[in-house]
Amino acid sequence: MMAQMKAFARSGTGKGVARKLRREGKVPAVVYGSGQENINISLERKEWNMLVEAEGRALRTHPQHLMLEDGRRVAVLVRSLQRHPVSSQTEHVDFLRFDPMRRIDIMVPVVIKGDTESPGVKRGGMVQTIQRELHVQCRADHIPEWIEVSVAGLDIGESVHIQDIKLPDGVEVHAEDNFTVAAVVGVQAEEVDTTAPAEGETTITTAVEGDKA
Secondary structure (H helix, E strand, O other): OOEEEEEEEOOOOOHHHHHHHHHOOEEEEEEEEOOEEEEEEEEEHHHHHHHHHHHHHHHHOOOEEEEEOOOOEEEEEEEEEEEOOOOOOEEEEEEEEOOOOOEEEEEEEEEEEOHHHOHHHHOOOEEEEOOOEEEEEEEOOOOOOOEEEEOOOOOOOOEEEHHHOOOOOOOEOOOOOOOEEEEEEOOOOOOOOOOOOOOOOOOOOOEEOOOOO
């Protein structure tokens, strides 16, 4: 079930307007995508902070409903956040409007399982996570919270590649190379072949088919 959050229209843009909104206890935001006009909005900071705390890392993958003042309800995904460098408070949010029936590209976190069962870990090795997120394609209403990667059978020097991973139904990873996702290495880490796209920044990158990022 999608969380619902009130959103308030704002007419101005720019740093001055954003600072005023923050002083009033609001978070500036924008909604865009699906070939429609952008909507400049603000959120109640208290309500936004409660959502961030409740969702945790799933904030990136859980669709939300914004309830606009004119009665419209807009299904969105969090595309990116800007945080204050000292307080880590959210300073701005970009929301991506989407059609739940369309497929989207989104970054989904990797969760490592089975490390205590790994022969290599039992012999003193350690798990090295090469890809902390995977770029997947799926329907917007079926985004997995994470992709589980098992290292239970790995010895030192062995690794899990993308083609070894069983993805949830309807989820695909488009990659030209069978890149490494995780490995078990010795304490003096062996060099692991990490043929893969460079790991992205923490900023969320979500796109809908047919929309420009």
